[in-house]
Amino acid sequence: MIDNLIISLIAIVGAPIIGGLLFGIDRRITARLQNRFGPPILQPFYDFFKLLGKESIAVNQIQMMYVLSHLFFAIAALLMLVLRQDLLMLMFIFAFSTISLIIGAMSVRSPYSKIGAQREIMQMLAYEPVLLLMVFGVYKVTGSFMIQSILDYPMPLIYSLPLVFFAFLYVLTIKLRKSPFDFSTSHHGHQELIKGLTTEFSGTQLALIELTHWYDLMILLGLIALFFAQPLWVGILIALGAYFLEMVIDNICARVTWPWMIKATWLIGVGTALVNIIGLYLRP
Amino acid sequence: MGLMNTSRMKSPWIIHVNCTACNGCDIEVVAALTPMFDVERFGIVNVGNPKHADVMVVTGCVNPKTARVLKNIYDQMPEPKLVLAIGACGGTGGIFAECYNVLGGPDKVIPVDAYVPGCPPRPEAIIDGAVAALGLFEAKAKAMKEKAKKAAEKAKAEA
Numbered sequence: 001m002i003d004n005l006i007i008s009l010i011a012i013v014g015a016p017i018i019g020g021l022l023f024g025i026d027r028r029i030t031a032r033l034q035n036r037f038g039p040p041i042l043q044p045f046y047d048f049f050k051l052l053g054k055e056s057i058a059v060n061q062i063q064m065m066y067v068l069s070h071l072f073f074a075i076a077a078l079l080m081l082v083l084r085q086d087l088l089m090l091m092f093i094f095a096f097s098t099i100s101l102i103i104g105a106m107s108v109r110s111p112y113s114k115i116g117a118q119r120e121i122m123q124m125l126a127y128e129p130v131l132l133l134m135v136f137g138v139y140k141v142t143g144s145f146m147i148q149s150i151l152d153y154p155m156p157l158i159y160s161l162p163l164v165f166f167a168f169l170y171v172l173t174i175k176l177r178k179s180p181f182d183f184s185t186s187h188h189g190h191q192e193l194i195k196g197l198t199t200e201f202s203g204t205q206l207a208l209i210e211l212t213h214w215y216d217l218m219i220l221l222g223l224i225a226l227f228f229a230q231p232l233w234v235g236i237l238i239a240l241g242a243y244f245l246e247m248v249i250d251n252i253c254a255r256v257t258w259p260w261m262i263k264a265t266w267l268i269g270v271g272t273a274l275v276n277i278i279g280l281y282l283r284p
Numbered sequence: 285m286g287l288m289n290t291s292r293m294k295s296p297w298i299i300h301v302n303c304t305a306c307n308g309c310d311i312e313v314v315a316a317l318t319p320m321f322d323v324e325r326f327g328i329v330n331v332g333n334p335k336h337a338d339v340m341v342v343t344g345c346v347n348p349k350t351a352r353v354l355k356n357i358y359d360q361m362p363e364p365k366l367v368l369a370i371g372a373c374g375g376t377g378g379i380f381a382e383c384y385n386v387l388g389g390p391d392k393v394i395p396v397d398a399y400v401p402g403c404p405p406r407p408e409a410i411i412d413g414a415v416a417a418l419g420l421f422e423a424k425a426k427a428m429k430e431k432a433k434k435a436a437e438k439a440k441a442e443a
Contacts, residue, residue: 027324036322040294043327049291050338055363055428057335194333202335202362 004083011082012075019214020044026247033251048210054203059108066104067205073097074215081222084148088135094219095131097212098124101197108200116196120184122258126265127171133273137164140280150226156234157227163276165227167269169242174265175220178246180253181261217243292338292364292421295327296414299337299361303354303390304380305344308404309371313341316407323411334360338421339414342390345373345380351393358394363431364424366417369396370410372403379403 024041031038040046058064077094080086098120105117135145141160142149150157158165174181185196193199201209224242225235256264302310316323317330331337334357346354358367369390372378377388390396397420400413 031322031324034319036319037325038322039324039327043295046291046294046327049288050295053288053292053364053425054338055432057360057362195331195336198336199333200335206336 015218016214051207069100112199130269163272167273178250297331303344309343343370345377363428
């Protein structure tokens with residue numbers, strides 16, 4: 001019991017620090033790939049504290065509640081991961097975190113915010129089936145939805161679910177909102193949707209969304225690490241490698257349109273995951 | 285200098301407003317974002333959304349049509365905010381100052397904190413101006429706090 005409390009506290013405090021640092025390294029590496037010098041590694045933290053100190057301009061009173069539930073559901077999903085709870089439930093809670101942000105963006109009258117929210121729904125439509133198939137594949141292999149059973153399983157999951165892992169890597173780009181799938185909130189402003197989903201959030205609210213983004217990153221990297229557990233350190237190294245791959249993809253890709261994304265994700269993502277799971281059934 | 289103030293100085297997000305400029309200054313502003321000058325090393329990001337911006341970079345002179353737009357964008361930015369006027373037109377209206385339809389520089393409509401002269405100024409000068417203006421954030425934040433305090437007291441007195 002007391003162990004769980006300590007683990008939860010470490011996760012809640014440590015995850016945003018590591019996540020923020022990773023985003024700082026991401027910005028630095030991106031700058032180097034573009035032949036620029038780049039901001040300091042601590043830049044995401046400077047941005048975060050600056051946003052906390054801004055005047056709060058809320059468009060409506062309910063907006064803050066949606067931002068807070070965006071944050072709290074992400075923290076809840078992270079806790080479920082570190083406490084080795086139900087993987088299926090984790091996915092649902094994680095999805096609810098994104099849905100809170102979508103409702104928050106929908107609650108204002110700005111067309112940029114609304115189109116951004118609709119695009120985010122399209123993104124969910126693309127990646128949720130793949131995530132559910134991943135959970136299903138894990139259940140097929142280990143016979144349980146619990147994360148504990150993945151860690152107890154004698155072999156790393158990657159041996160039985162290589163294609164599901166590939167599909168998960170594919171949807172990771174969508175989930176992190178990186179190029180070529182960065183159309184719900186373009187990572188660099190000055191584009192057709194200004195900042196899409198986050199256009200109408202400012203000051204503290206934007207800081208909290210940024211904080212949630214760090215938690216999201218840690219959850220996703222944790223899920224990658226699960227495929228290679230045990231030993232866990234191999235998983236963590238592979239997760240960091242996957243994040244580096246995302247940075248490279250982010251820098252070499254132009255943005256695609258949402259119909260293209262849905263077609264490609266359902267074909268490649270759902271296709272490969274399904275092939276893998278059907279293979280599991282056919283295996284003697 | 286606290287943590288908040290350091291963060292403010294290290295992460296100024298800019299919004300670039302072209303207020304009837306001839307595009308000479310705009311090209312120089314955009315040049316400052318390129319790999320050659322790379323203002324992101326100071327944490328400067330061009331956000332294009334007034335609600336996320338800390339520093340407004342105005343180029344060009346103001347006429348009655350753009351005055352309304354400029355004021356609107358300025359009002360959407362959350363405090364503490366800075367305004368940086370670029371170029372000769374940004375200072376006084378430049379060669380257009382005497383035109384019948386020109387009001388003058390942006391300071392006729394909104395409070396401007398720093399001017400970068402030149403026609404157009406070099407990107408180095410723009411970066412220099414932006415970094416120099418960041419020193420004003422501390423005073424601005426203090427003014428914002430006092431304003432909020434006064435507003436709260438006023439609301440209390442009315443109640």
